[in-house]
Amino acid sequence: MIALTYIRYELLRTFRNRRFFIISLAFPLILYFVIALPNRNVSDVGGSGIAAPLYFMVGLASFGTMGAMLSCGARIATERAAGWNRQLRITPLSPRTYFRAKVLTAYLMALVSMAVLFAAGTSLGVSLSASQWLKMIALMLVGLIPFAALGIAIGHLLTPDSIGPALGGGVSVFAFLGGTWFPLPTHGFIHSLAQNLPSYWLVQASHVALGGRPWSAHAWVVIAAWTAVLSAVAMWAYGRDTRRV
Protein backbone atom coordinates (compact mmCIF):
# COMPACT_ATOMS: atom_id res chain seq x y z
CA MET A 1 0.00 0.00 0.00
CA ILE A 2 1.44 3.33 -1.01
CA ALA A 3 -1.03 5.52 0.92
CA LEU A 4 -0.05 8.75 -0.83
CA THR A 5 -3.09 10.65 0.44
CA TYR A 6 -2.33 9.58 3.99
CA ILE A 7 1.30 10.68 3.70
CA ARG A 8 0.29 13.97 2.09
CA TYR A 9 -1.97 14.85 5.03
CA GLU A 10 0.68 13.78 7.51
CA LEU A 11 3.06 16.25 5.87
CA LEU A 12 0.43 18.97 5.69
CA ARG A 13 -0.34 18.79 9.37
CA THR A 14 3.33 18.68 10.34
CA PHE A 15 4.10 21.80 8.38
CA ARG A 16 1.12 23.60 9.91
CA ASN A 17 2.58 23.11 13.34
CA ARG A 18 4.18 26.31 14.64
CA ARG A 19 6.44 24.51 17.09
CA PHE A 20 8.17 22.96 14.11
CA PHE A 21 9.05 26.35 12.65
CA ILE A 22 10.42 27.67 15.90
CA ILE A 23 12.44 24.63 16.98
CA SER A 24 13.58 23.33 13.63
CA LEU A 25 13.99 26.49 11.60
CA ALA A 26 14.11 29.75 13.52
CA PHE A 27 16.19 28.65 16.49
CA PRO A 28 19.18 27.21 14.57
CA LEU A 29 19.00 30.10 12.11
CA ILE A 30 19.21 32.74 14.83
CA LEU A 31 22.03 30.86 16.57
CA TYR A 32 23.88 30.66 13.28
CA PHE A 33 23.88 34.40 12.80
CA VAL A 34 24.75 35.00 16.46
CA ILE A 35 27.79 32.70 16.23
CA ALA A 36 28.95 32.97 12.63
CA LEU A 37 28.32 36.63 11.87
CA PRO A 38 30.94 38.07 14.29
CA ASN A 39 33.41 35.36 13.14
CA ARG A 40 32.67 35.54 9.44
CA ASN A 41 36.28 36.31 8.56
CA VAL A 42 37.81 33.45 10.59
CA SER A 43 39.26 31.18 7.93
CA ASP A 44 40.17 28.24 10.16
CA VAL A 45 37.90 27.38 13.10
CA GLY A 46 39.96 25.88 15.91
CA GLY A 47 42.43 24.07 13.63
CA SER A 48 39.69 22.28 11.67
CA GLY A 49 40.89 23.90 8.47
CA ILE A 50 37.35 25.10 7.75
CA ALA A 51 36.17 28.70 7.58
CA ALA A 52 33.66 29.87 10.21
CA PRO A 53 30.64 30.46 7.92
CA LEU A 54 30.87 26.90 6.57
CA TYR A 55 31.79 25.25 9.85
CA PHE A 56 28.88 26.75 11.76
CA MET A 57 26.51 26.34 8.82
CA VAL A 58 27.00 22.59 8.90
CA GLY A 59 27.18 22.54 12.70
CA LEU A 60 23.83 24.26 13.09
CA ALA A 61 22.32 22.31 10.20
CA SER A 62 23.26 19.17 12.15
CA PHE A 63 21.64 20.64 15.24
CA GLY A 64 18.48 21.63 13.36
CA THR A 65 18.13 18.39 11.43
CA MET A 66 18.67 16.22 14.52
CA GLY A 67 15.89 18.21 16.18
CA ALA A 68 13.70 17.77 13.09
CA MET A 69 14.21 14.01 13.10
CA LEU A 70 13.59 13.63 16.83
CA SER A 71 10.54 15.90 16.85
CA CYS A 72 8.89 13.07 14.96
CA GLY A 73 8.97 11.31 18.34
CA ALA A 74 7.19 14.22 19.99
CA ARG A 75 4.36 13.91 17.47
CA ILE A 76 4.13 10.16 17.97
CA ALA A 77 3.97 10.58 21.76
CA THR A 78 1.17 13.14 21.46
CA GLU A 79 -0.79 10.93 19.06
CA ARG A 80 -0.40 7.95 21.35
CA ALA A 81 -1.64 9.97 24.32
CA ALA A 82 -4.74 10.92 22.29
CA GLY A 83 -5.40 7.25 21.52
CA TRP A 84 -4.85 7.92 17.84
CA ASN A 85 -2.56 4.92 17.38
CA ARG A 86 -5.37 2.62 18.44
CA GLN A 87 -7.58 4.25 15.85
CA LEU A 88 -4.90 3.72 13.18
CA ARG A 89 -4.45 0.10 14.18
CA ILE A 90 -8.02 -0.73 13.21
CA THR A 91 -7.45 0.62 9.69
CA PRO A 92 -5.73 -1.32 6.90
CA LEU A 93 -2.70 0.97 7.35
CA SER A 94 0.29 -1.35 7.80
CA PRO A 95 3.01 -0.65 10.37
CA ARG A 96 5.40 -0.39 7.42
CA THR A 97 3.41 2.45 5.84
CA TYR A 98 2.96 4.09 9.22
CA PHE A 99 6.75 4.15 9.72
CA ARG A 100 7.35 5.22 6.14
CA ALA A 101 5.08 8.23 6.60
CA LYS A 102 6.78 9.17 9.88
CA VAL A 103 10.31 8.85 8.48
CA LEU A 104 9.44 10.67 5.27
CA THR A 105 7.89 13.53 7.22
CA ALA A 106 10.92 13.77 9.48
CA TYR A 107 13.27 13.81 6.49
CA LEU A 108 11.31 16.52 4.69
CA MET A 109 11.46 18.65 7.81
CA ALA A 110 15.21 18.03 7.99
CA LEU A 111 15.59 19.07 4.35
CA VAL A 112 13.74 22.32 4.97
CA SER A 113 15.92 22.97 8.00
CA MET A 114 19.04 22.32 5.89
CA ALA A 115 17.83 24.55 3.07
CA VAL A 116 17.29 27.47 5.45
CA LEU A 117 20.75 27.10 7.01
CA PHE A 118 22.46 26.65 3.65
CA ALA A 119 20.80 29.80 2.33
CA ALA A 120 21.98 31.65 5.44
CA GLY A 121 25.48 30.21 4.94
CA THR A 122 25.59 31.38 1.35
CA SER A 123 24.62 34.86 2.52
CA LEU A 124 27.73 34.84 4.74
CA GLY A 125 29.97 33.81 1.87
CA VAL A 126 29.91 29.99 1.91
CA SER A 127 30.78 28.88 -1.59
CA LEU A 128 30.90 25.25 -2.65
CA SER A 129 30.74 23.54 -6.01
CA ALA A 130 27.55 21.77 -6.99
CA SER A 131 29.14 18.36 -6.42
CA GLN A 132 30.39 19.43 -2.99
CA TRP A 133 26.91 20.60 -2.01
CA LEU A 134 25.38 17.35 -3.22
CA LYS A 135 27.97 15.19 -1.51
CA MET A 136 27.55 17.08 1.75
CA ILE A 137 23.76 16.84 1.66
CA ALA A 138 23.95 13.14 0.84
CA LEU A 139 26.30 12.47 3.76
CA MET A 140 24.06 14.39 6.14
CA LEU A 141 20.98 12.48 4.98
CA VAL A 142 22.77 9.21 5.64
CA GLY A 143 24.04 10.46 8.99
CA LEU A 144 20.45 11.23 10.02
CA ILE A 145 19.18 7.64 9.58
CA PRO A 146 19.95 6.67 13.22
CA PHE A 147 18.04 9.74 14.38
CA ALA A 148 14.96 8.70 12.42
CA ALA A 149 14.99 5.42 14.35
CA LEU A 150 15.69 7.22 17.63
CA GLY A 151 12.72 9.54 17.04
CA ILE A 152 10.35 6.61 16.57
CA ALA A 153 11.81 4.82 19.59
CA ILE A 154 11.37 7.74 22.01
CA GLY A 155 7.93 8.47 20.56
CA HIS A 156 6.79 5.01 21.59
CA LEU A 157 8.64 4.93 24.90
CA LEU A 158 8.01 8.37 26.39
CA THR A 159 4.95 10.45 27.27
CA PRO A 160 4.25 13.93 25.89
CA ASP A 161 5.34 15.36 29.27
CA SER A 162 8.73 13.72 29.34
CA ILE A 163 9.58 13.94 25.68
CA GLY A 164 10.29 17.68 25.65
CA PRO A 165 13.22 17.53 28.10
CA ALA A 166 14.46 14.25 26.57
CA LEU A 167 14.46 15.78 23.13
CA GLY A 168 16.14 19.03 24.19
CA GLY A 169 18.72 17.22 26.32
CA GLY A 170 19.39 14.55 23.73
CA VAL A 171 19.96 16.98 20.88
CA SER A 172 22.21 19.17 23.08
CA VAL A 173 24.44 16.26 24.12
CA PHE A 174 24.68 14.89 20.60
CA ALA A 175 25.39 18.36 19.21
CA PHE A 176 27.98 19.19 21.86
CA LEU A 177 29.85 15.89 21.45
CA GLY A 178 29.50 16.10 17.70
CA GLY A 179 31.33 19.41 17.53
CA THR A 180 28.41 21.63 16.55
CA TRP A 181 29.52 24.58 18.67
CA PHE A 182 33.30 24.31 18.27
CA PRO A 183 35.74 21.72 16.89
CA LEU A 184 36.53 18.97 19.37
CA PRO A 185 40.12 18.17 20.39
CA THR A 186 41.79 15.88 17.86
CA HIS A 187 42.90 13.33 20.45
CA GLY A 188 42.04 12.15 23.94
CA PHE A 189 38.89 10.76 25.53
CA ILE A 190 36.37 13.24 24.08
CA HIS A 191 37.79 12.64 20.63
CA SER A 192 37.49 8.86 20.80
CA LEU A 193 34.00 9.12 22.29
CA ALA A 194 32.85 11.60 19.63
CA GLN A 195 34.15 9.47 16.80
CA ASN A 196 31.65 6.82 17.76
CA LEU A 197 28.66 9.17 17.67
CA PRO A 198 26.55 9.74 14.56
CA SER A 199 26.33 13.48 15.28
CA TYR A 200 30.13 13.80 14.96
CA TRP A 201 29.96 12.53 11.40
CA LEU A 202 27.09 14.87 10.57
CA VAL A 203 29.33 17.81 11.46
CA GLN A 204 32.24 16.21 9.62
CA ALA A 205 30.22 16.48 6.40
CA SER A 206 31.61 20.03 6.12
CA HIS A 207 34.98 18.47 5.26
CA VAL A 208 33.79 18.09 1.68
CA ALA A 209 35.19 21.60 1.28
CA LEU A 210 38.71 20.25 1.89
CA GLY A 211 38.50 17.62 -0.83
CA GLY A 212 39.28 13.99 -0.18
CA ARG A 213 36.93 11.82 1.87
CA PRO A 214 35.04 13.52 4.68
CA TRP A 215 33.96 10.15 6.09
CA SER A 216 36.41 7.38 6.98
CA ALA A 217 35.42 3.70 6.86
CA HIS A 218 34.95 4.01 10.62
CA ALA A 219 32.24 6.63 10.00
CA TRP A 220 30.17 4.23 7.91
CA VAL A 221 30.51 1.52 10.53
CA VAL A 222 29.41 3.93 13.27
CA ILE A 223 26.34 5.06 11.32
CA ALA A 224 25.44 1.47 10.42
CA ALA A 225 25.84 0.26 14.01
CA TRP A 226 23.75 3.09 15.49
CA THR A 227 21.11 2.51 12.82
CA ALA A 228 20.94 -1.22 13.57
CA VAL A 229 20.75 -0.77 17.33
CA LEU A 230 18.26 2.11 17.31
CA SER A 231 16.04 0.43 14.71
CA ALA A 232 15.89 -2.64 16.92
CA VAL A 233 14.99 -0.44 19.90
CA ALA A 234 12.33 1.36 17.82
CA MET A 235 10.79 -1.95 16.71
CA TRP A 236 10.82 -3.25 20.25
CA ALA A 237 9.26 -0.03 21.56
CA TYR A 238 6.56 -0.12 18.89
CA GLY A 239 5.84 -3.79 19.58
CA ARG A 240 5.66 -3.25 23.33
CA ASP A 241 3.41 -0.25 22.84
CA THR A 242 0.99 -2.05 20.56
CA ARG A 243 0.80 -5.25 22.55
CA ARG A 244 -0.97 -3.62 25.40
CA VAL A 245 -2.34 -0.11 25.03
Add this chain to the structure above:
Amino acid sequence: MSNAVLDRAAAAQSGGIQLRGLSKSFRGPRGPIEAVKGIDVEIAAGETVALLGPNGAGKSTTIDMLLGLLPPDSGSVTVFGRSPAEAISAGAIGAMFQSGGLVRDLSVRELVTMMASLYPRPLGVEEVLDLTGSIDYASQRTQKLSGGQTQRVRFAVALISNPELLVLDEPTVAMDVEGRRAFWETMRAFAAGGRTIVFATHYLEEADAYADRAILMAHGSVVADGPTTEIRAMVGSRRIRATLPGVDLQALGALAGVTSAERRGESIVLVCSDSDEAIRALLQTHPEARDIEITAAGLEEAFLALTGDGPQPPSVAPAPERAS
Protein backbone atom coordinates in the same frame (compact mmCIF):
# COMPACT_ATOMS: atom_id res chain seq x y z
CA MET B 1 -21.88 0.13 -4.39
CA SER B 2 -23.01 -3.25 -5.82
CA ASN B 3 -19.66 -4.54 -4.61
CA ALA B 4 -20.48 -3.47 -1.09
CA VAL B 5 -23.88 -5.18 -1.33
CA LEU B 6 -22.21 -8.38 -2.48
CA ASP B 7 -19.72 -8.16 0.36
CA ARG B 8 -22.54 -7.69 2.81
CA ALA B 9 -24.22 -10.78 1.44
CA ALA B 10 -20.94 -12.66 1.74
CA ALA B 11 -20.53 -11.44 5.30
CA ALA B 12 -24.00 -12.68 6.16
CA GLN B 13 -23.22 -16.09 4.71
CA SER B 14 -19.91 -16.43 6.47
CA GLY B 15 -21.72 -16.50 9.76
CA GLY B 16 -21.10 -13.30 11.66
CA ILE B 17 -18.82 -13.20 14.66
CA GLN B 18 -17.68 -15.97 16.96
CA LEU B 19 -15.86 -15.56 20.25
CA ARG B 20 -14.86 -19.01 21.50
CA GLY B 21 -13.48 -19.73 24.95
CA LEU B 22 -11.97 -16.28 25.10
CA SER B 23 -9.79 -15.54 28.15
CA LYS B 24 -7.46 -12.75 29.15
CA SER B 25 -5.54 -12.04 32.33
CA PHE B 26 -3.49 -9.02 33.25
CA ARG B 27 -0.71 -8.74 35.76
CA GLY B 28 -1.98 -6.87 38.80
CA PRO B 29 -0.28 -5.67 41.95
CA ARG B 30 -1.60 -8.76 43.79
CA GLY B 31 -1.20 -11.49 41.22
CA PRO B 32 -2.94 -11.94 37.89
CA ILE B 33 -6.35 -10.39 37.31
CA GLU B 34 -8.68 -12.43 35.15
CA ALA B 35 -10.34 -9.75 33.03
CA VAL B 36 -12.20 -12.16 30.77
CA LYS B 37 -12.88 -15.74 31.87
CA GLY B 38 -13.52 -17.99 28.91
CA ILE B 39 -16.55 -16.42 27.23
CA ASP B 40 -18.43 -17.90 24.27
CA VAL B 41 -20.47 -15.50 22.16
CA GLU B 42 -22.01 -15.89 18.73
CA ILE B 43 -23.27 -12.81 16.88
CA ALA B 44 -25.17 -13.14 13.62
CA ALA B 45 -24.49 -10.73 10.74
CA GLY B 46 -26.91 -7.83 10.89
CA GLU B 47 -27.53 -8.01 14.64
CA THR B 48 -27.25 -5.03 16.94
CA VAL B 49 -25.85 -6.29 20.21
CA ALA B 50 -25.25 -4.47 23.46
CA LEU B 51 -22.43 -5.59 25.69
CA LEU B 52 -23.73 -4.52 29.04
CA GLY B 53 -22.01 -4.43 32.37
CA PRO B 54 -20.46 -2.29 35.07
CA ASN B 55 -16.91 -0.96 34.92
CA GLY B 56 -14.44 -3.80 35.24
CA ALA B 57 -16.85 -6.38 33.82
CA GLY B 58 -14.44 -7.15 30.97
CA LYS B 59 -16.32 -5.34 28.19
CA SER B 60 -13.39 -3.27 26.91
CA THR B 61 -11.00 -6.22 27.10
CA THR B 62 -13.48 -8.31 25.11
CA ILE B 63 -13.78 -5.54 22.52
CA ASP B 64 -10.00 -5.19 22.26
CA MET B 65 -9.74 -8.93 21.56
CA LEU B 66 -12.62 -8.75 19.06
CA LEU B 67 -10.69 -6.03 17.22
CA GLY B 68 -7.41 -7.92 17.41
CA LEU B 69 -5.79 -5.15 19.46
CA LEU B 70 -5.13 -7.57 22.30
CA PRO B 71 -4.10 -11.20 21.83
CA PRO B 72 -6.26 -13.55 23.92
CA ASP B 73 -4.52 -15.89 26.40
CA SER B 74 -6.72 -18.65 25.03
CA GLY B 75 -9.68 -18.97 22.71
CA SER B 76 -10.32 -17.56 19.28
CA VAL B 77 -12.10 -14.75 17.48
CA THR B 78 -13.63 -15.03 14.02
CA VAL B 79 -15.10 -12.03 12.21
CA PHE B 80 -17.09 -12.98 9.09
CA GLY B 81 -15.03 -16.12 8.68
CA ARG B 82 -11.70 -14.32 9.06
CA SER B 83 -9.29 -13.37 11.80
CA PRO B 84 -9.73 -9.83 13.21
CA ALA B 85 -6.48 -8.76 11.51
CA GLU B 86 -7.70 -9.97 8.13
CA ALA B 87 -11.08 -8.29 8.63
CA ILE B 88 -9.29 -5.05 9.49
CA SER B 89 -7.00 -5.29 6.44
CA ALA B 90 -10.09 -5.73 4.29
CA GLY B 91 -11.56 -2.56 5.82
CA ALA B 92 -14.54 -4.47 7.20
CA ILE B 93 -14.40 -3.00 10.71
CA GLY B 94 -15.01 0.48 12.06
CA ALA B 95 -14.65 1.33 15.72
CA MET B 96 -15.07 4.14 18.15
CA PHE B 97 -13.28 3.82 21.46
CA GLN B 98 -14.39 4.97 24.86
CA SER B 99 -11.91 7.79 25.07
CA GLY B 100 -9.60 9.38 22.62
CA GLY B 101 -8.93 12.51 20.69
CA LEU B 102 -8.09 13.48 17.17
CA VAL B 103 -4.80 14.47 15.63
CA ARG B 104 -4.35 18.23 15.36
CA ASP B 105 -3.52 20.65 12.56
CA LEU B 106 -6.03 19.24 10.07
CA SER B 107 -9.55 20.40 9.36
CA VAL B 108 -12.36 17.97 10.10
CA ARG B 109 -12.87 17.39 6.38
CA GLU B 110 -9.14 16.79 5.79
CA LEU B 111 -8.96 14.35 8.69
CA VAL B 112 -11.92 12.31 7.46
CA THR B 113 -10.51 12.38 3.91
CA MET B 114 -7.16 11.15 5.22
CA MET B 115 -8.84 8.24 7.00
CA ALA B 116 -11.06 7.47 4.00
CA SER B 117 -7.95 7.08 1.84
CA LEU B 118 -6.84 4.09 3.92
CA TYR B 119 -9.88 1.96 3.04
CA PRO B 120 -10.74 0.01 -0.10
CA ARG B 121 -14.44 1.02 -0.23
CA PRO B 122 -15.01 4.09 1.92
CA LEU B 123 -18.25 6.00 2.12
CA GLY B 124 -18.27 9.52 0.69
CA VAL B 125 -16.59 12.07 2.95
CA GLU B 126 -19.40 14.62 2.58
CA GLU B 127 -22.00 11.91 3.16
CA VAL B 128 -20.42 10.87 6.45
CA LEU B 129 -19.87 14.46 7.59
CA ASP B 130 -23.53 15.07 6.90
CA LEU B 131 -24.70 11.86 8.57
CA THR B 132 -22.82 12.60 11.79
CA GLY B 133 -23.68 16.29 11.81
CA SER B 134 -20.01 17.25 11.49
CA ILE B 135 -20.66 19.11 8.24
CA ASP B 136 -21.36 22.37 10.13
CA TYR B 137 -17.74 22.63 11.26
CA ALA B 138 -16.03 20.62 8.52
CA SER B 139 -13.56 23.45 7.84
CA GLN B 140 -12.55 23.88 11.49
CA ARG B 141 -9.21 22.60 12.71
CA THR B 142 -9.68 19.57 14.93
CA GLN B 143 -7.96 21.17 17.93
CA LYS B 144 -10.61 23.94 17.99
CA LEU B 145 -13.61 21.62 18.41
CA SER B 146 -15.77 21.30 21.52
CA GLY B 147 -16.02 17.95 23.30
CA GLY B 148 -19.34 17.08 21.69
CA GLN B 149 -18.09 18.06 18.22
CA THR B 150 -14.98 15.91 18.70
CA GLN B 151 -17.21 12.93 19.51
CA ARG B 152 -19.17 13.38 16.30
CA VAL B 153 -15.98 13.56 14.25
CA ARG B 154 -14.75 10.39 15.97
CA PHE B 155 -18.01 8.78 14.98
CA ALA B 156 -17.43 9.96 11.40
CA VAL B 157 -13.97 8.35 11.51
CA ALA B 158 -15.56 5.08 12.66
CA LEU B 159 -18.13 5.14 9.85
CA ILE B 160 -15.95 6.30 6.96
CA SER B 161 -14.66 2.80 6.18
CA ASN B 162 -18.21 1.70 5.32
CA PRO B 163 -17.78 -1.17 7.80
CA GLU B 164 -19.63 -4.47 7.94
CA LEU B 165 -19.00 -4.49 11.66
CA LEU B 166 -19.21 -1.34 13.73
CA VAL B 167 -17.80 -1.61 17.25
CA LEU B 168 -18.51 1.13 19.75
CA ASP B 169 -16.94 1.07 23.21
CA GLU B 170 -19.09 3.24 25.47
CA PRO B 171 -19.52 5.76 22.68
CA THR B 172 -21.79 8.19 24.51
CA VAL B 173 -19.87 8.43 27.76
CA ALA B 174 -18.74 12.01 27.12
CA MET B 175 -21.95 13.22 25.44
CA ASP B 176 -24.77 15.34 26.77
CA VAL B 177 -28.36 14.14 26.60
CA GLU B 178 -29.10 15.83 23.28
CA GLY B 179 -25.87 14.58 21.72
CA ARG B 180 -26.60 11.07 22.93
CA ARG B 181 -30.05 11.05 21.34
CA ALA B 182 -28.71 12.36 18.02
CA PHE B 183 -25.90 9.81 18.11
CA TRP B 184 -28.24 6.85 18.51
CA GLU B 185 -30.54 8.12 15.80
CA THR B 186 -27.61 8.18 13.39
CA MET B 187 -26.46 4.77 14.57
CA ARG B 188 -29.92 3.33 14.02
CA ALA B 189 -30.08 4.69 10.48
CA PHE B 190 -26.67 3.15 9.84
CA ALA B 191 -27.72 -0.22 11.29
CA ALA B 192 -30.75 -0.29 9.01
CA GLY B 193 -28.37 -1.05 6.13
CA GLY B 194 -27.91 -4.61 7.46
CA ARG B 195 -24.65 -3.98 9.28
CA THR B 196 -23.56 -5.73 12.42
CA ILE B 197 -23.17 -3.48 15.44
CA VAL B 198 -21.63 -4.32 18.78
CA PHE B 199 -21.63 -1.66 21.43
CA ALA B 200 -20.51 -1.69 25.03
CA THR B 201 -22.44 0.42 27.46
CA HIS B 202 -23.29 0.72 31.09
CA TYR B 203 -26.32 2.84 30.27
CA LEU B 204 -29.03 0.22 30.58
CA GLU B 205 -31.62 2.30 28.78
CA GLU B 206 -29.33 2.47 25.75
CA ALA B 207 -29.15 -1.31 25.51
CA ASP B 208 -32.88 -1.49 26.06
CA ALA B 209 -33.73 1.08 23.42
CA TYR B 210 -31.18 0.39 20.69
CA ALA B 211 -30.07 -3.24 20.82
CA ASP B 212 -31.86 -6.35 19.54
CA ARG B 213 -29.99 -8.34 22.07
CA ALA B 214 -28.08 -7.74 25.26
CA ILE B 215 -25.10 -9.68 26.55
CA LEU B 216 -24.67 -9.02 30.24
CA MET B 217 -21.15 -9.28 31.56
CA ALA B 218 -19.94 -9.24 35.13
CA HIS B 219 -16.53 -10.11 36.56
CA GLY B 220 -15.27 -11.33 33.19
CA SER B 221 -18.12 -13.75 32.49
CA VAL B 222 -21.33 -13.62 30.50
CA VAL B 223 -24.14 -13.80 33.04
CA ALA B 224 -27.04 -13.49 30.61
CA ASP B 225 -27.48 -13.33 26.87
CA GLY B 226 -30.69 -12.86 24.96
CA PRO B 227 -33.20 -10.44 23.49
CA THR B 228 -33.65 -7.49 25.82
CA THR B 229 -37.26 -8.50 26.47
CA GLU B 230 -36.11 -12.01 27.41
CA ILE B 231 -33.51 -10.67 29.78
CA ARG B 232 -36.22 -8.87 31.66
CA ALA B 233 -38.46 -11.94 31.66
CA MET B 234 -35.57 -14.06 32.96
CA VAL B 235 -35.57 -12.30 36.28
CA GLY B 236 -39.35 -12.46 36.26
CA SER B 237 -39.92 -9.19 37.92
CA ARG B 238 -43.04 -7.89 36.28
CA ARG B 239 -45.26 -6.07 38.67
CA ILE B 240 -49.01 -5.96 39.01
CA ARG B 241 -50.46 -2.93 40.69
CA ALA B 242 -54.14 -2.67 41.52
CA THR B 243 -56.51 -0.77 43.79
CA LEU B 244 -57.75 -3.38 46.26
CA PRO B 245 -58.42 -1.97 49.74
CA GLY B 246 -58.41 -4.09 52.88
CA VAL B 247 -57.23 -7.35 51.35
CA ASP B 248 -55.20 -10.06 53.04
CA LEU B 249 -51.61 -9.67 51.84
CA GLN B 250 -50.62 -13.17 52.80
CA ALA B 251 -53.33 -14.69 50.63
CA LEU B 252 -52.21 -12.54 47.73
CA GLY B 253 -48.60 -13.60 48.20
CA ALA B 254 -49.68 -17.23 47.94
CA LEU B 255 -51.31 -16.79 44.54
CA ALA B 256 -49.83 -18.65 41.58
CA GLY B 257 -47.09 -16.71 39.81
CA VAL B 258 -46.69 -14.21 42.66
CA THR B 259 -43.48 -14.05 44.64
CA SER B 260 -44.29 -11.23 47.02
CA ALA B 261 -47.03 -8.75 47.81
CA GLU B 262 -47.05 -5.39 49.52
CA ARG B 263 -49.54 -2.69 50.34
CA ARG B 264 -49.25 0.93 49.29
CA GLY B 265 -52.18 2.74 50.80
CA GLU B 266 -55.34 1.71 48.95
CA SER B 267 -53.43 -0.31 46.37
CA ILE B 268 -51.31 -3.43 46.33
CA VAL B 269 -48.17 -4.32 44.36
CA LEU B 270 -47.48 -7.92 43.39
CA VAL B 271 -43.98 -8.87 42.25
CA CYS B 272 -44.47 -11.76 39.84
CA SER B 273 -42.45 -14.64 38.51
CA ASP B 274 -45.20 -15.21 35.93
CA SER B 275 -47.46 -12.21 35.53
CA ASP B 276 -49.86 -13.99 33.14
CA GLU B 277 -50.67 -16.65 35.70
CA ALA B 278 -50.74 -14.11 38.50
CA ILE B 279 -53.27 -11.80 36.85
CA ARG B 280 -55.64 -14.71 36.15
CA ALA B 281 -55.40 -15.88 39.74
CA LEU B 282 -55.88 -12.35 41.06
CA LEU B 283 -59.02 -11.70 39.02
CA GLN B 284 -60.46 -15.06 39.98
CA THR B 285 -60.00 -14.52 43.70
CA HIS B 286 -60.48 -10.74 43.74
CA PRO B 287 -62.78 -9.71 40.88
CA GLU B 288 -63.26 -6.34 42.59
CA ALA B 289 -59.66 -5.28 41.78
CA ARG B 290 -59.59 -1.98 39.86
CA ASP B 291 -57.03 0.26 38.05
CA ILE B 292 -54.87 -2.71 37.17
CA GLU B 293 -51.40 -2.01 35.74
CA ILE B 294 -48.83 -4.58 34.70
CA THR B 295 -45.33 -3.19 34.24
CA ALA B 296 -42.08 -4.79 33.27
CA ALA B 297 -39.10 -4.04 35.45
CA GLY B 298 -36.41 -1.99 33.76
CA LEU B 299 -33.30 -3.67 32.49
CA GLU B 300 -31.63 -1.96 35.42
CA GLU B 301 -33.33 -4.25 37.92
CA ALA B 302 -32.75 -7.28 35.75
CA PHE B 303 -29.12 -6.34 35.61
CA LEU B 304 -28.71 -5.86 39.33
CA ALA B 305 -30.37 -9.20 39.96
CA LEU B 306 -28.23 -11.08 37.47
CA THR B 307 -24.86 -9.65 38.30
CA GLY B 308 -25.37 -9.76 42.04
CA ASP B 309 -23.98 -6.24 42.34
CA GLY B 310 -26.09 -4.02 44.51
CA PRO B 311 -29.44 -4.70 46.13
CA GLN B 312 -31.27 -7.69 44.72
CA PRO B 313 -35.01 -8.06 44.58
CA PRO B 314 -35.60 -10.71 47.24
CA SER B 315 -37.79 -12.72 44.90
CA VAL B 316 -35.04 -13.45 42.44
CA ALA B 317 -32.62 -16.29 42.62
CA PRO B 318 -29.11 -15.28 41.55
CA ALA B 319 -28.09 -16.47 38.11
CA PRO B 320 -25.81 -19.50 38.19
CA GLU B 321 -22.14 -18.53 38.19
CA ARG B 322 -20.09 -19.84 35.33
CA ALA B 323 -17.63 -22.46 36.34
CA SER B 324 -14.18 -21.03 35.82
